[in-house]
Amino acid sequence: MTVNIGLLGFGTVASGIPFLLQENGEKIVAASRSDLEITKVLVKDDEEKNRLLAAGNDYNFVTDVNEILNDSEIDIVVELMGRIEPARTFITSALEAGKHVVSANKDLIATHGKELIALAQDKGVAFYYEAAVAGGIPILRTLANSLTSDKVTRILGVLNGTSNFMMTKMVDEGWTYDAALKTAQELGYAESDPTNDVEGIDAAYKAVILSQFGFGMTLDFAAVSHKGITTITPDDVAVAQELGYVIKLVGDVREVESGISAEVAPTFLPKGHPLASVNGVMNAVFVESIGIGESMYYGPGAGQKPTATSVAADIVRIARRINDKNVGKPFNEFARETKLANPADVFAKYYFAIDVPDKKGQILRLAEIFNAQNISFEQVLQQKANGEVARVVIITHELSQTQLEDVTADLNAVADFTVVNTFKVLGD
Amino acid sequence: MTVNIGLLGFGTVASGIPFLLQENGEKIVAASRSDLEITKVLVKDDEEKNRLLAAGNDYNFVTDVNEILNDSEIDIVVELMGRIEPARTFITSALEAGKHVVSANKDLIATHGKELIALAQDKGVAFYYEAAVAGGIPILRTLANSLTSDKVTRILGVLNGTSNFMMTKMVDEGWTYDAALKTAQELGYAESDPTNDVEGIDAAYKAVILSQFGFGMTLDFAAVSHKGITTITPDDVAVAQELGYVIKLVGDVREVESGISAEVAPTFLPKGHPLASVNGVMNAVFVESIGIGESMYYGPGAGQKPTATSVAADIVRIARRINDKNVGKPFNEFARETKLANPADVFAKYYFAIDVPDKKGQILRLAEIFNAQNISFEQVLQQKANGEVARVVIITHELSQTQLEDVTADLNAVADFTVVNTFKVLGD
Ligand SMILES: NC(=O)c1ccc[n+]([C@@H]2O[C@H](COP(=O)([O-])OP(=O)(O)OC[C@H]3O[C@@H](n4cnc5c(N)ncnc54)[C@H](OP(=O)(O)O)[C@@H]3O)[C@@H](O)[C@H]2O)c1
Ligand SMILES: NC(=O)c1ccc[n+]([C@@H]2O[C@H](COP(=O)([O-])OP(=O)(O)OC[C@H]3O[C@@H](n4cnc5c(N)ncnc54)[C@H](OP(=O)(O)O)[C@@H]3O)[C@@H](O)[C@H]2O)c1
Numbered sequence: 094m095t096v097n098i099g100l101l102g103f104g105t106v107a108s109g110i111p112f113l114l115q116e117n118g119e120k121i122v123a124a125s126r127s128d129l130e131i132t133k134v135l136v137k138d139d140e141e142k143n144r145l146l147a148a149g150n151d152y153n154f155v156t157d158v159n160e161i162l163n164d165s166e167i168d169i170v171v172e173l174m175g176r177i178e179p180a181r182t183f184i185t186s187a188l189e190a191g192k193h194v195v196s197a198n199k200d201l202i203a204t205h206g207k208e209l210i211a212l213a214q215d216k217g218v219a220f221y222y223e224a225a226v227a228g229g230i231p232i233l234r235t236l237a238n239s240l241t242s243d244k245v246t247r248i249l250g251v252l253n254g255t256s257n258f259m260m261t262k263m264v265d266e267g268w269t270y271d272a273a274l275k276t277a278q279e280l281g282y283a284e285s286d287p288t289n290d291v292e293g294i295d296a297a298y299k300a301v302i303l304s305q306f307g308f309g310m311t312l313d314f315a316a317v318s319h320k321g322i323t324t325i326t327p328d329d330v331a332v333a334q335e336l337g338y339v340i341k342l343v344g345d346v347r348e349v350e351s352g353i354s355a356e357v358a359p360t361f362l363p364k365g366h367p368l369a370s371v372n373g374v375m376n377a378v379f380v381e382s383i384g385i386g387e388s389m390y391y392g393p394g395a396g397q398k399p400t401a402t403s404v405a406a407d408i409v410r411i412a413r414r415i416n417d418k419n420v421g422k423p424f425n426e427f428a429r430e431t432k433l434a435n436p437a438d439v440f441a442k443y444y445f446a447i448d449v450p451d452k453k454g455q456i457l458r459l460a461e462i463f464n465a466q467n468i469s470f471e472q473v474l475q476q477k478a479n480g481e482v483a484r485v486v487i488i489t490h491e492l493s494q495t496q497l498e499d500v501t502a503d504l505n506a507v508a509d510f511t512v513v514n515t516f517k518v519l520g521d
Numbered sequence: 522m523t524v525n526i527g528l529l530g531f532g533t534v535a536s537g538i539p540f541l542l543q544e545n546g547e548k549i550v551a552a553s554r555s556d557l558e559i560t561k562v563l564v565k566d567d568e569e570k571n572r573l574l575a576a577g578n579d580y581n582f583v584t585d586v587n588e589i590l591n592d593s594e595i596d597i598v599v600e601l602m603g604r605i606e607p608a609r610t611f612i613t614s615a616l617e618a619g620k621h622v623v624s625a626n627k628d629l630i631a632t633h634g635k636e637l638i639a640l641a642q643d644k645g646v647a648f649y650y651e652a653a654v655a656g657g658i659p660i661l662r663t664l665a666n667s668l669t670s671d672k673v674t675r676i677l678g679v680l681n682g683t684s685n686f687m688m689t690k691m692v693d694e695g696w697t698y699d700a701a702l703k704t705a706q707e708l709g710y711a712e713s714d715p716t717n718d719v720e721g722i723d724a725a726y727k728a729v730i731l732s733q734f735g736f737g738m739t740l741d742f743a744a745v746s747h748k749g750i751t752t753i754t755p756d757d758v759a760v761a762q763e764l765g766y767v768i769k770l771v772g773d774v775r776e777v778e779s780g781i782s783a784e785v786a787p788t789f790l791p792k793g794h795p796l797a798s799v800n801g802v803m804n805a806v807f808v809e810s811i812g813i814g815e816s817m818y819y820g821p822g823a824g825q826k827p828t829a830t831s832v833a834a835d836i837v838r839i840a841r842r843i844n845d846k847n848v849g850k851p852f853n854e855f856a857r858e859t860k861l862a863n864p865a866d867v868f869a870k871y872y873f874a875i876d877v878p879d880k881k882g883q884i885l886r887l888a889e890i891f892n893a894q895n896i897s898f899e900q901v902l903q904q905k906a907n908g909e910v911a912r913v914v915i916i917t918h919e920l921s922q923t924q925l926e927d928v929t930a931d932l933n934a935v936a937d938f939t940v941v942n943t944f945k946v947l948g949d
Binding site: 113116117120121123124223229230231234235238239240241242243244309367370382383384385386387388389390391392393396398399401402403405406408409410417419426427 | 541544545548549551552651657658659662663666667668669670671672737795798810811812813814815816817818819820821824826827829830831833834836837838845847854855
């Protein structure tokens with residue numbers, strides 16, 4: 094049997110698939126129990142088509158998506174164009190035409206996944222997207238298959254390679270944010286508009302998808318709070334190091350009594366935490382669960398070959414299931430009613446960097462404010478004054494998100510205090 | 522539908538399964554699309570049965586295995602007794618009776634897996650054993666499912682929690698081997714006879730199983746060379762640290778031009794290697810592949826709940842497939858002709874600790890011997906003499922296993938040289 098594939102887009106990731114089929118074809122064909130054939134590839138225009146042909150690519154390039162959508166021979170449509178539109182329209186049409194779909198498009202899946210998944214179910218076709226979270230790390234399939242027997246209580250992830258590369262440079266080599274961004278752009282890790290990476294938006298997309306697989310709950314993107322790495326200063330980095338932490342942009346999804354809480358934010362990780370040594374463009378997903386306890390899945394979060402490998406794993410799985418005549422099962426079957434956590438129920442330690450006047454008695458003034466919200470200090474560090482202003486660094490004991498909001502408001506209400514930064518602090 | 526389970530043995534791991542079914546029952550039943558019921562539990566004798574009943578265990582305990590094997594209502598037999606016999610006979614009978622089997626018995630699977638897998642195939646039943654390698658880490662299923670699209674080139678693993686606990690104490694806290702073993706025994710990590718753990722035998726069992734999933738090759742246990750941690754001295758540990766390495770017992774399976782090579786041995790890991798920070802009883806499997814590149818799977822290698830979680834994942838998978846009417850697929854479908862690597866083809870750097878007379882010119886004598894085998898030095902360290910004898914530590918550039926054997930023989934032929942230890946050294 095031959096399973097025919099139509100590719101939408103032939104950019105970075107898509108052009109890695111022929112490599113795998115060539116270098117690992119025998120194993121892939123055996124596992125698929127089918128020959129896999131890329132029968133058509135959608136590109137934008139004739140110019141692109143001619144450029145790719147001239148470069149030696151031996152595919153049937155088409156410029157009209159209908160040539161793929163209306164081709165009854167094509168079994169699987171693999172969308173690797175990125176962006177919301179026209180990807181959303183193309184995938185919708187493909188599913189409606191009864192084709193299985195593979196995608197790596199986290200932006201689309203995090204924001205419109207629900208309707209696409211429902212449509213696929215309705216049509217009895219597969220819609221798989223392992224590559225959408227943490228590129229080469231097979232985390233979604235692992236959560237869906239191996240952790241079915243387990244109950245996940247928290248997922249912590251270093252989910253964005255670009256910002257992690259930048260943070261690694263800032264932490265290990267003392268680079269400034271701007272220098273790190275410039276190098277990330279030069280190396281092709283960051284796009285010219287790096288907003289999604291550095292503001293935690295890309296990681297928040299991934300947190301939405303992880304919530305489905307880990308907790309069976311479908312969050313709206315808006316329910317994932319996100320804060321990026323743009324506000325982290327060299328001072329924060331230095332203090333973190335002094336106190337035995339590294340700062341990373343961490344996605345944190347957890348279930349508490351009242352429901353699920355998801356956020357992406359710069360986070361103090363103790364140096365001994367397995368996520369603390371995830372450096373450069375590597376990603377990792379750290380899972381806490383009642384059965385396994387603690388497990389971590391580590392690998393490249395992006396890149397042509399790793400991402401194409403995840404896409405190819407989805408293709409193989411669909412091909413097998415076409416053969417087994419049980420294709421059409423949802424990628425993730427775990428579903429419960431979505432309940433958002435009450436912020437009064439979500440606890441963490443926090444780091445506060447606060448500028449205060451360089452006068453006696455400031456720690457006492459701070460202690461009174463925190464104390465009024467029932468928050469106690471684990472560590473306090475008063476740094477040398479810089480002109481009129483002294484920097485006080487506080488690491489608190491655990492407090493709720495409600496307490497965090499309240500105490501921040503209280504601190505902001507004091508005219509001569511400036512809350513420079515507030516970051517979450519994880520335990521070992 | 523109800524899927525009925527018969528447990529063989531009710532020790533550490535087996536008694537963790539009721540916990541999971543109770544704490545995570547809803548998710549497990551939904552994923553299984555069946556109710557799972559433990560209908561019979563085999564224990565050794567009436568004394569054990571009465572003890573367990575008195576302790577409040579509400580199961581149908583039986584002391585004759587035939588009550589399970591001949592019970593046509595039982596769909597899945599879960600063997601958690603350990604040892605080769607009678608586990609082998611019981612599993613064989615269960616498979617012959619057309620029952621699906623789940624086991625965590627690495628000793629048995631590494632030494633007699635081939636015939637059991639063939640029998641299961643023959644009978645069209647499932648034989649799954651995720652828990653046999655690295656306890657709670659879902660590495661086998663991940664290799665079988667997610668890495669089908671990839672070609673694995675090397676698997677490195679910290680695969681034995683007991684020895685890793687001991688090595689961590691020896692490296693981080695300077696304990697002696699004997700002190701580390703004593704504590705491991707007190708904490709219940711090591712058995713009274715710790716041979717399998719400390720001699721690398723347990724890790725070698727796991728290497729056999731990993732070879733099947735990662736490389737599609739079934740090795741005889743005898744083809745996995747193994748060396749344990751018993752010969753590691755505090756001097757080795759100190760030198761390793763000085764040179765920027767940590768020593769761990771590492772399973773190493775790789776494919777070279779001529780075939781596959783598998784060994785378990787104390788190994789120098791550069792401090793920055795992801796495996797270097799796998800401490801205590803944690804395990805990790807580090808995979809190198811042409812697609813993903815480098816990925817690592819980290820978690821508890823043993824323990825009641827983690828291991829029971831892997832066993833339960835196998836049970837869920839079988840129950841689903843009974844429902845889908847496609848049960849009976851092999852756990853691992855990847856199979857190629859087994860070819861053993863030619864030792865002349867398997868390269869690594871090595872650490873040599875050699876005692877030489879405390880006289881001038883010894884490094885030159887050593888250099889001549891290594892040079893005659895075409896081996897060059899990367900680092901040499903001459904330590905202060907202790908009486909008449911000086912310790913020279915050498916880290917070589919890459920050499921083949923044949924060169925290693927030859928040079929070791931040459932060194933041993935020199936009357937006043939003593940090769941104290943030789944360990945493999947990994948690059949970053
Ligand atoms: N790169 C990674 O490491 C990585 C990792 C994980 C997930 N992903 C996801 O994988 C997807 C693809 O990423 P990528 O890095 O491969 O992106 P890319 O290199 O920009 O490739 C996308 C390709 O699709 C083409 N395209 C866009 N719209 C099209 C249209 N309407 N018709 C035909 N072709 C169209 C683009 O052409 P133009 O260049 O002419 O616009 C480009 O060649 C994205 O969803 C991304 O988020 C990527
Ligand atoms: N413990 C772990 O963390 C772990 C991790 C990975 C894999 N495993 C594997 O899981 C398996 C079980 O390990 P475990 O730690 O649970 O061992 P365990 O605590 O010793 O449990 C084995 C149980 O089976 C019983 N048993 C032995 N032979 C029997 C027989 N003929 N009939 C009835 N019952 C019998 C034993 O009874 P007696 O005590 O009376 O002999 C004991 O209660 C082993 O294959 C082990 O290698 C264990």
